[in-house]
Structures are given as structure tokens and as C-alpha cells.
Amino acid sequence: MFETIDSDYDRLFLLKDNITSQNIETLNQALDSFIETDNRDVILDLEDVTKMDSVSLAFFIRVKKRLDEKNRGFKMTNLSDPVQKILLLTGVEAFLTE
Numbered sequence: 883m884f885e886t887i888d889s890d891y892d893r894l895f896l897l898k899d900n901i902t903s904q905n906i907e908t909l910n911q912a913l914d915s916f917i918e919t920d921n922r923d924v925i926l927d928l929e930d931v932t933k934m935d936s937v938s939l940a941f942f943i944r945v946k947k948r949l950d951e952k953n954r955g956f957k958m959t960n961l962s963d964p965v966q967k968i969l970l971l972t973g974v975e976a977f978l979t980e
Contacts, residue, residue, distance in 0.1 A: 883908055892923040892955065898930050903937035913945055923955030932964045939968070942978055 883905060887894040893916060899905060913924065924945065946956040958979050961969070969975035 894925045900933040901938040929960035
């Protein structure tokens, strides 16, 4: 579902599948653990993601808010056209990609 690449300043999560309520739990556990035990920023590479549902959108919003509260960075990168369209239509594109 995803791979990680670490640098001194952040952890990159390379998402390899669409993100839905059916498969988000593994990513949820990994990000929860990382946020609680590490001080680096989070980068999500969504190049291979073409679909996401409302559960995954809510999840990404919660992750960004948690990181904001800890003064840590959150970045979504390499958005596919379908994902960018979903973020735009739901009104969360600016919040999640700023």
C-alpha cells in the first residue's frame, strides 16, 4: 500500500494504491505512530493514487491538523489529476496542499 523514505527532516510516504475506507487503517497506524514518536515532517506522494473517498479525505484533514498543532509540516505532492479534482471539488485543496 505504501513505502517510506526517510531524510533528516521528513518522512516521505509513497502511496501505491487508491485510498479508501477499505484500506486506510494500515496507513492510519503508520502515520499515528510516526506523529507520536518522531519530530520530522510528513510528505505524502500521491502519484499512484487516482481515487479516494470521504473517509480518506477526513483522515488527511485530521493528520494535517495534528501536525499543525505540533508545528510540523504536512505536504501532499505529485497529485494525480483525479485526486486534484477531488480536492478542488470538496474545497480542501488549499488547506491540504498549502
